[in-house]
Amino acid sequence: MAQHLIRAFNNPDVSAPQVELIQAFSRKKDQLIHLLDSGKIIDDFQDLAQADLYILAISDDAIAAVSSQLPFENRLVVHTSGSVAITDLDDKNRKGVFYPLQTFSKEKLVDFKNIPVCLETQNESDYAIVETVAKSISKTVFPIDSNQRKALHVSAVFVNNFVNHLYQIGQEICEENHVPFEILKPLILETVQKIMVLSPKEAQTGPAKRNDLATIKSHQLFLSNENHDTIYKILTQSIQHNGKKL
Amino acid sequence: MAQHLIRAFNNPDVSAPQVELIQAFSRKKDQLIHLLDSGKIIDDFQDLAQADLYILAISDDAIAAVSSQLPFENRLVVHTSGSVAITDLDDKNRKGVFYPLQTFSKEKLVDFKNIPVCLETQNESDYAIVETVAKSISKTVFPIDSNQRKALHVSAVFVNNFVNHLYQIGQEICEENHVPFEILKPLILETVQKIMVLSPKEAQTGPAKRNDLATIKSHQLFLSNENHDTIYKILTQSIQHNGKKL
Numbered sequence: 001m002a003q004h005l006i007r008a009f010n011n012p013d014v015s016a017p018q019v020e021l022i023q024a025f026s027r028k029k030d031q032l033i034h035l036l037d038s039g040k041i042i043d044d045f046q047d048l049a050q051a052d053l054y055i056l057a058i059s060d061d062a063i064a065a066v067s068s069q070l071p072f073e074n075r076l077v078v079h080t081s082g083s084v085a086i087t088d089l090d091d092k093n094r095k096g097v098f099y100p101l102q103t104f105s106k107e108k109l110v111d112f113k114n115i116p117v118c119l120e121t122q123n124e125s126d127y128a129i130v131e132t133v134a135k136s137i138s139k140t141v142f143p144i145d146s147n148q149r150k151a152l153h154v155s156a157v158f159v160n161n162f163v164n165h166l167y168q169i170g171q172e173i174c175e176e177n178h179v180p181f182e183i184l185k186p187l188i189l190e191t192v193q194k195i196m197v198l199s200p201k202e203a204q205t206g207p208a209k210r211n212d213l214a215t216i217k218s219h220q221l222f223l224s225n226e227n228h229d230t231i232y233k234i235l236t237q238s239i240q241h242n243g244k245k246l
Numbered sequence: 247m248a249q250h251l252i253r254a255f256n257n258p259d260v261s262a263p264q265v266e267l268i269q270a271f272s273r274k275k276d277q278l279i280h281l282l283d284s285g286k287i288i289d290d291f292q293d294l295a296q297a298d299l300y301i302l303a304i305s306d307d308a309i310a311a312v313s314s315q316l317p318f319e320n321r322l323v324v325h326t327s328g329s330v331a332i333t334d335l336d337d338k339n340r341k342g343v344f345y346p347l348q349t350f351s352k353e354k355l356v357d358f359k360n361i362p363v364c365l366e367t368q369n370e371s372d373y374a375i376v377e378t379v380a381k382s383i384s385k386t387v388f389p390i391d392s393n394q395r396k397a398l399h400v401s402a403v404f405v406n407n408f409v410n411h412l413y414q415i416g417q418e419i420c421e422e423n424h425v426p427f428e429i430l431k432p433l434i435l436e437t438v439q440k441i442m443v444l445s446p447k448e449a450q451t452g453p454a455k456r457n458d459l460a461t462i463k464s465h466q467l468f469l470s471n472e473n474h475d476t477i478y479k480i481l482t483q484s485i486q487h488n489g490k491k492l
Contacts, residue, residue, distance in 0.1 A: 151423030159416040161452030162481045168446035170405040177397030200414035206407030
């Protein structure tokens with residue numbers, strides 16, 4: 001996350017003139033040397049310069065500790081986590097959240113312009129600061145309180161982590177039966193493109209939606225992996241009951 | 247499906263010179279009048295002209311009956327279903343399958359060129375016929391036997407129908423918490439784009455993959471809908487066990 005943010009703030013196409021990346025802190029300066037002038041990289045909290053905003057792009061469980069170690073008070077400090085409360089930040093500074101809702105991996109660059117950034121602060125003047133900074137790198141910026149952010153984070157697990165796991169199961173079924181998974185990729189793309197124009201409920205198709213019991217039964221007989229079968233059953237029932245309690 | 251095929255065969259950009267759509271049969275001729283010259287639309291099996299290939303683009307449970315009603319013998323007749331065996335076609339004609347692996351809806355046109363067509367016949371000379379026809383409308387054509395076709399169909403339920411249902415759950419969680427589902431769409435797109443370059447296993451992220459038990463517990467406490475909670479639990483366990491038996 002930190003590296004993607006540094007890249008975004010240093011992109012001359014994106015940055016607004018009033019937003020400047022002053023420093024980046026890392027315990028391992030080497031990891032940032034390909035991204036930033038070495039003069040801007042520090043590894044000692046005592047070297048932190050004065051700034052309008054400090055972004056802690058660190059793992060969830062380090063947020064409380066690192067925010068308490070900062071050697072200053074009453075400045076604006078934000079974290080970038082979808083699941084940590086704003087109140088986990090240390091009380092000695094003003095608090096906020098700067099949560100870019102995207103999946104980041106080191107292997108794949110992302111275009112920050114299209115990533116929604118969810119913002120929360122404890123007062124309005126601080127909101128104006130984080131909003132200016134967020135709008136310098138992204139086209140879409142939302143005020144999102146901690147409860148809404150949690151809903152987004154849980155929802156993201158379904159539409160990103162769990163969806164990816166279903167892709168993996170699809171691939172396993174293909175491999176077991178000597179079919180290239182590639183054949184399914186146009187279908188996978190179309191499934192996503194459909195919900196850009198239809199609601200997921202309108203876009204739903206398949207044997208569970210049609211209540212086609214013969215096909216469902218034949219699929220379940222076909223599935224030799226017990227785990228795949230369990231997931232098939234649960235998701236089929238959920239579609240049949242239209243998401244209501246089973 | 248029939249309408250999408252008629253559109254594809256009549257597309258002058260796509261059709262090969264040696265492939266010609268001679269007739270389309272429909273019990274309701276009106277439904278095809280916007281797609282085809284009325285002289286080519288028939289509603290009586292007795293009017294069926296001589297052709298190298300007859301495509302039954304009809305619902306699964308009509309395939310056996312319609313193939314038995316055809317008033318000719320020893321011609322090549324194929325169905326377009328992912329889940330019906332080639333042997334369900336009536337014995338009086340030569341049999342085949344012409345299965346475009348895609349999700350079709352009346353509301354949304356598709357570009358047939360990018361749809362993989364899975365082909366099966368009972369002899370090689372018939373394969374050459376269906377291959378010529380399939381290649382006239384699609385860039386990707388695969389020989390797929392009935393068992394492989396079934397694997398693709400089951401796999402498609404996971405990567406299309408079930409994935410779409412997870413999108414619906416994501417939307418429900420957003421709605422319950424007054425967050426626009428739109429915020430998740432860039433993440434949804436990135437999730438798909440990732441598996442175009444990484445395998446699903448390599449692309450997997452999230453609390454279940456990291457075995458982040460604190461986040462998993464907090465998500466489960468957050469989920470008020472029992473059905474969402476059940477699905478969260480099953481898919482989390484499946485990721486934790488990496489798809490192995492629970």
